[in-house]
Amino acid sequence: MQNQNENENITVRDVIQIDNELLQNISSLIEDEANQAIKTIFTNLHPADIAEIINHLPFDDAQYAFGLLDTETAVEVVTELDEELREKVLNELDKEKITDIVDELDTDDATDIVSDLPDEVAEHVLDNIDPEDSEDVKELMKYPEESAGGLMNSDFISVDINALVKDAIEAVRIGSLEEKIEDIYTIYILADDETLLGFVHLKELIINPPETPLKNIMEEDLIYVTADMDQEEVANIMDKYDLISIPVVDENKKMLGRITIDDVVDVIQEEAAEDLQKVAGLSEDEEYSYSxxxxxxxxxxxxxxxxxxxxxxxxxxxxxxxxxxxxxxxxxxxxxxxxxxxxxxxxxxxxxxxxxxxxxxxxxxxxxxxxxxxxxxxxxxxxxxxxxxxxxxxxxxxxxxxxxxxxxxxxxxxxxxxxxxxxxxxxxxxxxxxxxxxxxxxxxxxxxxxxxxxxxxxxxxxxxx
Amino acid sequence: MQNQNENENITVRDVIQIDNELLQNISSLIEDEANQAIKTIFTNLHPADIAEIINHLPFDDAQYAFGLLDTETAVEVVTELDEELREKVLNELDKEKITDIVDELDTDDATDIVSDLPDEVAEHVLDNIDPEDSEDVKELMKYPEESAGGLMNSDFISVDINALVKDAIEAVRIGSLEEKIEDIYTIYILADDETLLGFVHLKELIINPPETPLKNIMEEDLIYVTADMDQEEVANIMDKYDLISIPVVDENKKMLGRITIDDVVDVIQEEAAEDLQKVAGLSEDEEYSYSxxxxxxxxxxxxxxxxxxxxxxxxxxxxxxxxxxxxxxxxxxxxxxxxxxxxxxxxxxxxxxxxxxxxxxxxxxxxxxxxxxxxxxxxxxxxxxxxxxxxxxxxxxxxxxxxxxxxxxxxxxxxxxxxxxxxxxxxxxxxxxxxxxxxxxxxxxxxxxxxxxxxxxxxxxxxxx
The missing domain is CATH 1.10.357.20 (SLC41 divalent cation transporters, integral membrane domain)
Structure with a gap:
């Protein structure tokens, strides 16, 4: 049934080992301004790996390397940079490039980055990105960074309570292709006033006939959090109930956004690191790059x-x-x-x-x-x-x-x-x-x-x- | 478009607060052998909450409460119990009930539980559960508990390289309905010899026409781990690349299973706790229930x-x-x-x-x-x-x-x-x-x-x- 020859050009990649050799090669390429060679190396790397390399370069080299990335890659890399380095790198970048990057980010990441920008740059960015995203970011900036509101993303797929499976499929299609929403695992079902009523898993759209009313298959036993909840508590709840995403609502159960597990994993790592630091008597998180x-x-x-x-x-x-x-x-x-x-x-x-x-x-x-x-x-x-x-x-x-x-x-x-x-x-x-x-x-x-x-x-x- | 009256019986549940009052109520109900009342309380609770209650009861009460659960709920609760308590509770349970529970578990959880059973009981269980699951569990038991092999689940959805989107949809349907595979996020694409070639996200099955060859839409830039990798390294990789599941392969890239993020979150919590314990000079993890x-x-x-x-x-x-x-x-x-x-x-x-x-x-x-x-x-x-x-x-x-x-x-x-x-x-x-x-x-x-x-x-x- 299967033709082996067809698969010869399919490559399966090992997790890359970023070692000192690779790092030194890149440093000397930067010194030689061999931009094309650097770009070629980066093309073959996962954005998380590019970020790891940039995180370990001296500041000037980091700045230079980041500048070589096309917008699409820069968007993926910027969220993985160490916070202090990111702030410094963005400070040196021109407003237009920052605007292009922020425009492509998920709203939660966009919010993190815009909050760290100088006021004047932040204003420029917010005036020039997609107006709907801009509204969302302004809304998200109101929440404390360490709250559920600060963690959540306002992009999610929702349909109303009278929708059928095929309507949800259409919503996923539009959300995925037009709004570029990533990490779609769940479709939320809302009342007319945007109150959260239930959800279905993505797979339900596949295993149920298109004409099925969502009402009949939706999970009503919802676990959600409010926007003011502390991020550590959010992490505890997602861990306890083994959730990969959790909806965030306001005091009237109006759906505001959702938090995905990858952000919570970062929270868990952070909180664990903080505990260790407190035990050892450090006032705050200490980054290698600090003076x-x-x-x-x-x-x-x-x-x-x-x-x-x-x-x-x-x-x-x-x-x-x-x-x-x-x-x-x-x-x-x-x-x-x-x-x-x-x-x-x-x-x-x-x-x-x-x-x-x-x-x-x-x-x-x-x-x-x-x-x-x-x-x-x-x-x-x-x-x-x-x-x-x-x-x-x-x-x-x-x-x-x-x-x-x-x-x-x-x-x-x-x-x-x-x-x-x-x-x-x-x-x-x-x-x-x-x-x-x-x-x-x-x-x-x-x-x-x-x-x-x-x-x-x-x-x-x-x-x- | 929406009729409010239709929604009156739809309840949205707050995350339950398990407090001392609830705990004491349950203790006295157990003393009175008011089984029906206890069952009614449990019916309204999430299995993770039932587990939290049982974890905090004195041993005899915990044993009694666990015995009241129907098999379906027991399956969900047993994986969330503290390890020591679980071992003790299962020790007191008869072989047939254990067999029923294990039969319904995912293979990774089944492996954890069977490894802790006395040899004679384990043998009975493995002889009486679904033969295919039994083979999988025996296979998984060969891996060290703290390795990728020890974390992985052998239930996953896969199709061959020549399959179309509609074949994958059918595979999801069968996997979900007949094999009761949970947490389906990804469909793995394998060669004839079960070598891993690529994957598609579930949402691709929704947004692409049924006749699309998977070959055309699959992601080939795979990140995977080998079965012998330490669980901490697996956690680092999933965290770094923001993955919610990762395939596990053998030395020939034959697909063996997959690890989902919920298990990795537990690993991260465990490792963080262990670090703290080492700093304070504790030899191993210390549970409240220890003597x-x-x-x-x-x-x-x-x-x-x-x-x-x-x-x-x-x-x-x-x-x-x-x-x-x-x-x-x-x-x-x-x-x-x-x-x-x-x-x-x-x-x-x-x-x-x-x-x-x-x-x-x-x-x-x-x-x-x-x-x-x-x-x-x-x-x-x-x-x-x-x-x-x-x-x-x-x-x-x-x-x-x-x-x-x-x-x-x-x-x-x-x-x-x-x-x-x-x-x-x-x-x-x-x-x-x-x-x-x-x-x-x-x-x-x-x-x-x-x-x-x-x-x-x-x-x-x-x-x-």
Missing amino acids: TIRISRNRLPWLFVSLGGELISAGVLSSFQASIEQIIIASFFIPIVMALGGSAGSQAAIVTVQGMSGANIWWHDVVKRLMKEFRVATLNGFVASIVLLLASKLFFSAELDFGLILSLSLFIIIVNATMIGAIVPVIFKKLGVDPAIATGPIVSSANDIMGLLIYLSLVTIFFTV | TIRISRNRLPWLFVSLGGELISAGVLSSFQASIEQIIIASFFIPIVMALGGSAGSQAAIVTVQGMSGANIWWHDVVKRLMKEFRVATLNGFVASIVLLLASKLFFSAELDFGLILSLSLFIIIVNATMIGAIVPVIFKKLGVDPAIATGPIVSSANDIMGLLIYLSLVTIFFTV
Whole structure:
């Protein structure tokens, strides 16, 4: 049935490996202004790969390479560029070219880009793109970037409640060919006042006869979000219900737009990255392309929180100066009580933060969770204390009574730090503060201070009267 | 055109809020064995919501509630249960009911569940489900759980290279209605030997005339993965190219299955959670439902790494006993040099880990990145040192010469810890170890030890001769 010869010119492409060699080749081609060669390379690449290359070029080369793209490719590439680079590249581009690019973008991407343009350029762009798109973009710009409204795209396929399958097919044809709507998976069914009533999957248009009323086959069990919902919650809902697109409505259930899964995947990646950054004490997302000063400014605040916290620790130590002078061995174990309190606290904090990652706090879970944390802390504190007791005897020839007080301190410190690690994220969440912050420098400094207080108080009480 | 009265029975459902009240209601209904009432509640819920409720019930109640579901709903719910709970619930279910459930599952989900069953039950299930599915599941079980093969589903729609649009429509109809294939977005076009040649999007079947040869409209610029690829890499590729499904092939490009975005979203969530856990020093994913002993076992290894590392710190301190006795003020600042080295190191480590999150290391980026980290470290080290110099004078009335040595130490420690934080993840990645581990207890212990050595050496050299 099949003629192998016919297929000889069909190529199946491996995912491209963008390596340093390719990057250096392109850099030297740029230096030689070998535009035709660069264009030829780009022609064979996926826009996402071109973007990855441009993201890794020095700024001048990136600018030059982007300038070589035809509008159609530039449209695909510009959405994949690192945000800071994109802003810089577009700043150097003339208004007309920016207008051409924005005119071809989906409304959600167009909105992201127009919002970052200088006012005067943005105005020019909005005055010169397709008037309907321009209206949509102006509408979308009203929503905060991190809300459902900020994520949504106003291009979608909809038909009214009395339509037949064949009407929906016609709507898909027009949407796809004339309005160039991409990522069509679902046809939304609206009332006359644009209230969302239901939807059908694209495949239903294929498996049902053309004369079937959509009313008879539509899914009415709709999951939707409102435009003001936080993007993280949108991501949770799409993940939970395994959706590839979700409609966005206003307070009257009027359909405003839809969010597709690719944008939500980016949100999930971003939020995960942010969580990690908070744990490590970075104020905001840090891009490779930032200047030294900007990176420094991003990291210094938390270093100062650390420094402030530990100056208090130093104050605690100095107020126990007499005890330390009397029992110098006590000072050797300061790193141990600090580090183990810190580790136990951040273990509990991370588990709690992840446990609460859904939308709501489960109060009866919280109580059970804290009780479990307490049992775990008691067990781990006990095991670690016994080991420390043996180690202090073995490696530091500590007296048994000192070793016992040291172990007792470690036990109390581990239990205390674990409970703080488990409770603070819950309190933060309740107060509307991101719980991931509880795993960062503030809580670990607090645990250091409390750990030292517990340890040195016990040592002082038992050994220096 | 539209008659409002017709729509009165059309309901649009809000995303349900599962709260403690609902949960407690269900618990007491279970206690009263009010099966009909529970079934009525479940009928109105999305399977993902039923799963969320069951996930939060005590085990006996969860078991009971799951038992009330009809097979069709059980199939939808079982894939959303927490893994440990699912294993326990299925263990209590009789073989026949498990067989009924597995028979209705997609092959990827069926594989996950059958792999967790006791051998004897698994064998029974595989002997009694649809023979074709059984073959597929046995095939899929050969792949590691965290590979593309482990993620893929062997149900997909394909036609041969000489097919027309109408043949593809027929294939979608059969696949959808008879084989119950879900999530149909793409029709794959295969050669006679099942080699993957191209694909068309579902919408192309709608907008092109039925007699169009698929050859003329198919996309040949294919992005695919091989069955042995790690799931994290699969996720990166689908994210980068904004794909909602990706074909999986063997070494001869024979099509084996496809991976859909919903499974990849789960992978991304999992991997992000794992990164956070590694940073905090947890050995593996920790579920709320684990026993105290199991949680304790999960956390103790890293507590011991911390303890081991800090015993070395204690050793360093004890070997500088003479210096500390002479200048007791030196001991007060131990927490500061430890904590700031730790913070600066983990900031650099997180940024490096995130910067390398793509598939390949960019060596010329690495060098530039390290140079930038060095500049940032120098700047932040300088600023922090000046502040510490002032603070030591102001709050601790330290002598100027001690303050200067303290500041110098802090500067060196911050630069050193930053560079270690930036270099170790790169080395780990090169060695095939997950770089996120570099942000955890091993590296922070190492930084503590080095920090103390630097600080106490400088103090000893300058003040105790």
